[in-house]
Amino acid sequence: MSTITDLNYLKIVLETALLTATEPLSVSQLKKLFTEDIKASLLNDILEDIQADWRGRGVELVKLASGWRFRARAEFTPYLSRLNPEKPPRYSRAVMETLAIIAYKQPVTRGDIESIRGVSVSTSVMQTLLERGWIEVIGHKDVPGRPGLYATTRKFLDDLGFVSLRDLPPLADLGTLVIPDAQPQEIGSDDAEDTLPLDDEADNLEPQAE
Amino acid sequence: MSTITDLNYLKIVLETALLTATEPLSVSQLKKLFTEDIKASLLNDILEDIQADWRGRGVELVKLASGWRFRARAEFTPYLSRLNPEKPPRYSRAVMETLAIIAYKQPVTRGDIESIRGVSVSTSVMQTLLERGWIEVIGHKDVPGRPGLYATTRKFLDDLGFVSLRDLPPLADLGTLVIPDAQPQEIGSDDAEDTLPLDDEADNLEPQAE
């Protein structure tokens, strides 16, 4: 087979590579399948074509941070888990909150995480996320002790089905957290603290006979 | 979905299970996908149907001694080998969990392993570890059936670079890192009860299938 002229054959090769791959494949990796020079735009067209072919089936081709990969649709998980009860653990709040802070505030030091959570972060929490390959140290802060700066990895994005950090669920607007019952008319983010009423505290501050 | 009447849906579930399985699946394993009792002859018919669907593509469904599995056709290996710089294979989670239990809780019987994992341990899992020379039977427990007692071997320590079992990573505090898994919505079979813990947090933590 010297040249690939048959588009259909090209498609079969691409599909086969993606079905057997053990990690997401980028377009530039997929190019390496062929000795011929295939344009990225053509590959992208075919990938979208394959994606369309699989609609309505149990498996879907998705585009992730590090490339394209086939995965089973989530709705089939209940069936599949009857065959494989083993699956990765569901992490505790300590782990998930640490992950969220790293994801949304990166790069952060362990000290930053601790000051947001108000508690110390145990080594095993960091270790769990490092071992899962979801976070990594990307440098050191130039302060005494040179603490490591943590950031999320591509694998984190891939495993959550994201292309980029911009796909993370949006943060709750701090303004909407301020008043629990009434809908705030306008959110004065930064000035909010200046408007704190001081006087109506009097009642509460009186010593109370118990 | 209480009963699976739609043959096409049955076919999609089977195909999805086979595409995601890391080992060949026998017909009796495939039966476990469904809470309904599906006849083996029907499953065989559908499997042959799937096999026919895949003709002329890069991947084929083959029947091996131990069951059915999808694999890439040999003619595509030249393409695929350009991509895959021989990534070392990985053990299934069942194998890793079994190994971890034997390492930390030895000497243990297969029954002990099953009660800790909450699911049955297949013979092939034990076989994999025995053949690797990482575990061995060091005696028999004096209870009915005289089950074998498993322990890790010297080779296990050597291959993982340990001098003694005390070099294994400590497990203290791991309990704070995970939360018991939520009960999946629609697993009704009785063996599911053994494998999947009932959990009252289900409402809050259910994964959202999109």
Added chain:
Amino acid sequence: MSTQTTPADFTLTAPELPAGLPIAHVFGQPVLEVPQDLFIPPDALQVILESFEGPLDLLLYLIRKQNLDVLNIPMADITRQYMSYVDAMQGERLELAAEYLLMAALLIEIKSRLLLPRPQLDEEGEPDDPRAELVRRLLDYEQMKLAALALDKLPQADRDFAWLAVLIEQGAEARLPDVAAVDLRQAWLAILSRAKHKRSHKVEKDELSVREQMSWILRYLSEREYVPFEELFEVDKGVAHLVVNFIAVLELVKEGLIKVSQEVAYQPIYVRIAIS
């Protein structure tokens, strides 16, 4: 970082959150409310405390539970309630208490500054509310807490969906999988997460060395019929080793795996595999 883009149909129902969350599980039952009178049975207290992620989480809970305005925290009430938790906690979990005590000190400081007749002014001459910093921290924390819940609800690879794994048969000799120590730890996490009741299968180093000796003794005995008791002890390995070995023997007897017997007092003791 931009947080503008919204993935398809994701919505945060932020402010209601604390209400619906069980704050604790006592005997498997979700506890949704801390008793109003703040009488907490001592057994339940530990469970409740473990369900809070720290002083900020507890404070936030107290504020949200009563539907209070975060910007206008009634310091006296909140401090009093907070202190009743901390008091109850001190006997039980001292190591937890340090961070909670720090927060208590902060609350009392804020309260006392509010009592001063004239509020301090900041650089711009505005009244400086001592609660402002606390409010900022509470909101920052709550934002991250909600983000964590939102992340946890997203489908995660392997937990909620599977990748494809179609085989490629490479003619070359089969390579054996590599396993590293961390893989064993991860495997154990998965087991824990699936465990019916979160039994913590804690395995400490001491216990491990006992387990190692148990395996060694069983191996040793399996090749022999009767072994004199002393033969199991290698004196030159030191006292610690002897103690561990002795515990291993006791453990094996307890599990019914070996039999230790002595015909008559002062006669040699023999050990053998427990097989009738």
